[in-house]
Amino acid sequence: MTAAGLQKPRPAAGLSRPHRLLDLAGPRLVRLHLASRRVPGALATLALCGLVLRAALYWHWSLGNGNGAQQLALVIEAGAASVIAVTAQSPFGDPERATGRWLPYLRLGAAVGLTAAAFGALAAGAAAEHLPGGTLDILRNLAGMTGIGLLLAAVTGGALAWAGPMAYMIVAQFALTGGWITPWLWPARPPHDHGAALCAGLVFAAGIVVATVRGARAFREV
Secondary structure, three states, X not given: OOOOOOOOOOHHHHHHHHHHHHHHHHHHHHHHHHHHOOHHHHHHHHHHXXXXXXXXXXOOOOOOOOOHHHHHHHHHHHHHHHHHHHOOOOOOOHHHHHHHHHHHHHHHHHHHHHHHHHHHHHHHHHHOOOOOOHHHHHHHHHHHHHHHHHHXXXXXXXXXXXXXXXXXXXXXXXXXXXXXXXXXXHHHOOOOOHHHHHHHXXXXXXXXXXXXXXXXXXXXXX
């Protein structure tokens, strides 16, 4: 019995399979991460927010005063920010850390991508109608309240993170009707107010950093 008839496997054939697996692992990891964050449902909800804003401006829904359109827009912006904040938490908890060094990048991409999608939906909803402050006002308010939601998610978890943007929205409503001037209540400031834009930008940046590095707080069952 000899080994003359045996053939060695081709080196190229042995190397091609791992490369193909690596090529498929990246998109699969992104898809699973987005699914764990309920991103498809969040995108549908954000699109609905844009449609509601369009309807509110088209049919001139009002809260009973001169700032009615701006106040309604603020409610919808807070709703969109709440949706983004809730998606900061994964239902898998600690097992999610198996993604290793890619996890912060996945968190960052999901948070920034959803914020951009929310801005696009709201800007599209307001494009054909007159909204006080325009798209700059939408961008500033949405970014700031999203940052609040992401910061709260790191403390209370994603399930309760919606309370941050909603609570801020209520205070901002009083600021709109009362004419408060502090830049930390940016919805009451003009859209080109640099101080208000800086405050909203700082809160958004802080929320993105915390969401990227730490993520939402995970509560363990006893």
